[in-house]
Amino acid sequence: MMSGPIRVVLADDQPLFSAGLQMILRSQADIEYAGDAVNGEAAVALVQETEPDVVLMDIRMPVMDGITATRKIMDASTMRSPKVIVLTTIQHDEAVVRAIQAGAAGFLTKDTTPDFLLAAIRTVHSGHSVMAPALTNELLRDYTTPGPVNDTVLDDLSGRERDVFLLAAKGLGNADIAGELFLSEATVKSHVGSILGKLKLKNRIQLVAFAYQNHLLR
Template structure:
């Protein structure tokens, strides 16, 4: 049998932390290996317990979730840990920064339990998790202010690849991109793979951040 996905939960609100842990640990394919209430503890525990996924809050004492994510999954980190950020709408600017720091995805704290569980499984599998219904609201609202004007430049992507990247950044799934461009889903997957390779990006989350920082999406 496949070993369960090992999950570390980090949230400074004990009620939320315990609730997440209870829901997660009840699943046969998921296992809670630790809980903590601040980002520094999350980093220390993650390095000691080697979880598959860290479910990370953003606003916490000692070290916030962004700083902890950067230490666990940021550029240049050896053996990076997959981080799933959970947040509320009034923290959307922090989510953008968390994605830049290396998070593999995000969910809203009021998401249904099934969505949290599927999100953990998705991130653990190596895929990125972007919630299409909030991508434009969370990232788009702050992108124009955050990205430096000098970073708005042409990329090394072909025109069709650039088109696919823009649609990814708008939160469209592969099937939606295929329908919009009247191509097959397999062709979309090929374009996505080329985009990530050419731009040296880890996943779709980083592709979204790249697109907004370079002014490819408005």
């Protein structure tokens, strides 16, 4: 069971936008604002120093961009990785795809409402993504270079895990996968956890990206 406030850090180089977010975050009893950075390099250092639960990461920043910073944070993390939500001005953006591939748990556009932002922070902290499966698939389909199927990347998965992988990659939730495969939701959840571990993926969004990168979806 999760306890204590959700520790959040912010990486953004726009002072006015950053100040507004800080006010929103500080107003919440269940959120602890743990600091801010104005570029990706400083964000990586801040995450190492403060060990937050959630990082709000602007994509385009000086010195080091948010995608590179996200990848460095994910690579440096062991069992307890912070959840990264990338912030962007454009929803349909190739940079969002690269952020997902780097390990982001989702993205928000900068014109989102305060209530939606706060809900997103709580959602990723609870272990879920904040990106609609249909939109994830649309972005990855549009920005993935065509190529041959590489199904050898699934060699470590059991037959049932492959079935679950392909349905999860299409954006189906646990309940829908359970219905398709005549399994319990608990069994599907267990399979998804095993799949992520075997493929060294951080979350279900990365699973979808992995499927597209290896051309496993038609």
